[in-house]
């Protein structure tokens with residue numbers, strides 16, 4: 636059976652073709668048209684539709700890099716199904732290099748407004764993503780890499796989504812090859828039913844993952860490894876969904892599926908001195924370990940020590956950089972409370 640064209644917005648994408656599609660969203664106060672740009676890779680054969688979102692938070696632009704390469708390298712002739720790739724879901728936030736939209740509405744955070752019921756810019760962006768991307772997808776990967784200076788190694792899947800979708804998401808997250816996977820109540824808890832994965836898993840009932848691999852500001856060698864790990868992981872998910880065939884990268888021999896995370900972020904602002912660089916991500920940490928210190932940029936004194944509150948794996952870390960109270964420093968994936976290991 637020949638695959639039909641894929642219609643998105645006013646555009647028909649032929650089977651076996653790759654196309655950049657512009658979806659109109661609204662007009663800004665600056666008079667400029669705001670559009671969403673979608674890369675459609677439409678396979679020659681029928682199959683699932685995988686949605687890949689990036690930069691819902693404007694400061695987390697590192698995920699644009701792996702998606703750029705993935706779209707360039709993926710051959711639609713060998714693909715079963717369709718990739719819908721949105722490298723920049725929140726152009727106004729990226730335009731200011733800020734996490735949130737630079738406006739004064741009730742919807743500052745685009746990852747808390749799905750499916751976009753209001754008229755704010757973020758709602759309208761989320762509404763276009765919901766209608767044109769999520770509503771026709773069989774799976775969602777939403778990439779949230781670290782903002783500059785912080786690096787992550789984690790996948791978040793909703794435990795309280797539609798149950799079949801939750802189990803499916805766990806299988807896909809394991810296939811991705813992430814050494815650390817958090818399965819937690821995303822819909823009832825954090826980041827909630829109006830986040831992209833909370834909405835996709837809880838309302839649309841599709842497997843949904845928030846993927847965090849790496850971040851910017853750690854040097855070319857580490858960053859290239861994270862970019863490649865993201866591409867390899869997405870390809871492994873595509874293979875698991877039956878979209879591509881071929882040799883897959885090896886999975887870690889042990890993968891942690893955990894429930895409880897600890898944010899070890901500073902309570903004061905200052906210069907973070909990190910004792911765990913990006914190369915230490917995924918490392919086992921004992922409770923009480925000194926992860927870093929906050930120094931006063933004014934007096935040079937140590938004004939806070941940051942220590943691991945529990946035994947676990949380091950799932951995010953930061954380089955030496957200035958931090959505000961609550962800024963990203965260190966994250967511990969609890970290996971005790973509600974955690975289990977999946978052996979290869």
Ligand SMILES: [Zn+2]
Pocket residue numbers: 691692695779780
């Ligand atoms: Zn984010």
